[in-house]
Amino acid sequence: MWEGIAAGLATAIDPANLAWVALGCLAGTLIGMLPGLGPITAIALMIPVSYSMEPAAGLIMMAGVYYGAVFGGSTSSILINAPGVASTVATSFDGYPMARAGQAGRALALAAYASFSGGVLGALALLLFAGVLAAWATAFQSPDYTLVLILALSSVAAFAERGLVAKSCVAALLGLMLGTVGADPESGVPRFTFGRLDLMDGIAFILVAMATFALADAFHLLTRGDEGEPRTDAGRHVRLAPGDARAIVPTVGRNSVLGFLVGVLPGAGATLASFFAYTFEKRFTSNPACGVAAPESANNAACMGSFVPLLTLGIPGSGTTAVLLGVMLSLGIQPGPRLLAVDPGAFWGVIVSMFAGNLVLLALNLPLIPWLSRLIRISRPVLIPFVVAFSLVGVYLTTLNDFDLYLMLGLAAGALVLRRAGFPLAPLLLGFILSGMLEENLRRTLYLADGSWGTLAERPLTVVLAVACALVWIAPLWRRLRPGHRADAGSGQAPGES
Amino acid sequence: MTRRLVPLAILGVAAAYLWAATRVPLDPWSAGEAVNARTLPLACGALLALFAAGMSLRGVPFMAGPGRYGPLAAIVACIVAFIAAIPFAGLWPALGLFLCAALAVLGERRLTVLLGASIATPALGWVLVEVLLGVYIHPGSLWS
Missing domain, CATH: 1.10.287 (Helix Hairpins)
Structure with a gap:
């Protein structure tokens, strides 16, 4: 292994490869900032560039594009509440309120440092445990996925603040329902399409994200008069507030581990990792700095984790890694168990270059923060039309269908009503994102078990996950029933409320 | 109720x-x-x-708000006009018109901002998306 790492180090510190990783990170960050253009698009757009490169250099650059795009998505989430990538939705829960409270620079700096730390810890874990974790990931079966997804949904709903549990459940159910629109993934029969071909492919993630966050937020601000005017970012600096570093160190540590492990699982990825990280972190602290650091460290660590099944087994765990697999094959790199023996330079080079890539990301983004944070100081009559235009164009560029824009408008109106009635919108988006995965895994589980629900508690791992699901629901009930619960009941907001 | x-x-x-x-x-x-x-x-x-x-x-308490629904209705009308204009005028000209109308509706009166935003933003979008990234977007029936 150490010889391989030395070979990888030699590949990674080659000046040309360092330049490629810097270019990849820069391109990924810039593309990731634009709603509608996530990591998949970023990688796809850079494919022509990679054709002319050495295989290892091409792969190193593409890896940089991937985690650069994930990081770039957090900028629009924090500044204008427009998460263009699912994995940065959780960052907006605390990041956007911080930006509106005059702390845009601090929130962006927290995101940058947490992403860097998550990325570096994830790369370290990848370096040390890639082989062991690949075997663990393949042992994860449909029932386990089903229970993990139920656990994720239960966590967001059940860990809502007091008084918001039922509303969170309603929001999550509405999200699940939106996710069922379109052709049934198994049989292909149309569901809730009402005869419209536009709905056969389902509703695009970016449409729901923009409708429930950016557009609904812009509408909400329009109805509030001057009371919601954001405070100016007095600091305009990239330094953390006193105590931030000490507060986020444990947060970043535990959520990087969590994010990496979730990222290793095929199909789970950075989105689930960031939601898990945010939800569990808010159980420990109400500090918004930790609310930004947790999902950011988790989603970057999850990106590193997703390379485990890709590099060691040749299995793409997500849409993004599937595109990366295509890139690898086009570069003449055959990922899988033999990659380590056949092309150790590429295998270890990619992993070692991730350290350099994360350093480049930090170096690129910290100087940009004072400039980016000025966006929040633009007056509302100017900012709102741009946010609305940004959302509309982002959705149109993804689907090239004007029906989707009408649908988005309708969903934003519904989201505004829900928001005014105090419903948190984050569970809605999570329900929507997880709906397809949940249904697919549940159906596969029951199909393989001849319809027996007992399969969800048959193996030790499923039993543990089932007990975890039960505990997640029992915990809030216990909180309510224990003596003196009224005294310590929080009055904070549920995730996603700002 | x-x-x-x-x-x-x-x-x-x-x-x-x-x-x-x-x-x-x-x-x-x-x-x-x-x-x-x-x-x-x-x-x-x-x-x-x-x-x-x-x-x-x-029952669920509903935040009725101070009743500033005029600007919201105006922006929604601008959005509907923008969507309706895309097939005819194309994305970028429709975007320019939308930005100009939305900024004016929300009280922006500086000509430099109105014209700058409604010309520069679509031009930047066109260069980035169609020229640099090579994405084809139908120009609109008015121009084709």
Whole structure:
């Protein structure tokens, strides 16, 4: 292994490869900032560039594009509440309120440092445990996925603040329902399409994200008069507030581990990792700095984790890694168990270059923060039309269908009503994102078990996950029933409320 | 009564969704399976109906707001006009018109901002998306 790492180090510190990783990170960050253009698009757009490169250099650059795009998505989430990538939705829960409270620079700096730390810890874990974790990931079966997804949904709903549990459940159910629109993934029969071909492919993630966050937020601000005017970012600096570093160190540590492990699982990825990280972190602290650091460290660590099944087994765990697999094959790199023996330079080079890539990301983004944070100081009559235009164009560029824009408008109106009635919108988006995965895994589980629900508690791992699901629901009930619960009941907001 | 409006509306959505779920066509093979195309929708619809019914009994406070719905209605009208204009004028000219109208509606009167935003933003978008990234977007029936 150490010889391989030395070979990888030699590949990674080659000046040309360092330049490629810097270019990849820069391109990924810039593309990731634009709603509608996530990591998949970023990688796809850079494919022509990679054709002319050495295989290892091409792969190193593409890896940089991937985690650069994930990081770039957090900028629009924090500044204008427009998460263009699912994995940065959780960052907006605390990041956007911080930006509106005059702390845009601090929130962006927290995101940058947490992403860097998550990325570096994830790369370290990848370096040390890639082989062991690949075997663990393949042992994860449909029932386990089903229970993990139920656990994720239960966590967001059940860990809502007091008084918001039922509303969170309603929001999550509405999200699940939106996710069922379109052709049934198994049989292909149309569901809730009402005869419209536009709905056969389902509703695009970016449409729901923009409708429930950016557009609904812009509408909400329009109805509030001057009371919601954001405070100016007095600091305009990239330094953390006193105590931030000490507060986020444990947060970043535990959520990087969590994010990496979730990222290793095929199909789970950075989105689930960031939601898990945010939800569990808010159980420990109400500090918004930790609310930004947790999902950011988790989603970057999850990106590193997703390379485990890709590099060691040749299995793409997500849409993004599937595109990366295509890139690898086009570069003449055959990922899988033999990659380590056949092309150790590429295998270890990619992993070692991730350290350099994360350093480049930090170096690129910290100087940009004072400039980016000025966006929040633009007056509302100017900012709102741009946010609305940004959302509309982002959705149109993804689907090239004007029906989707009408649908988005309708969903934003519904989201505004829900928001005014105090419903948190984050569970809605999570329900929507997880709906397809949940249904697919549940159906596969029951199909393989001849319809027996007992399969969800048959193996030790499923039993543990089932007990975890039960505990997640029992915990809030216990909180309510224990003596003196009224005294310590929080009055904070549920995730996603700002 | 206003406290019950939103839960009742959600209950209505759940009822309509459940009705539509029962009409999802099933092929002969999946009809007998433990989980088929109707299962998750029926489960979600039923659970939503239960939650909404419970909320309807207790009521949910609704933040009516100070009544500044004029600007919202104007922006929504601008959005509808923008979407309707895309097939004819194309994305970028429609975007320019939208930005100009939306900025004016929200009180922006500086000509430099109005014209700058409505010309520079679509031009930048066109260069980035169509020229640099090579994405083809139909120019609109007016120009083709």
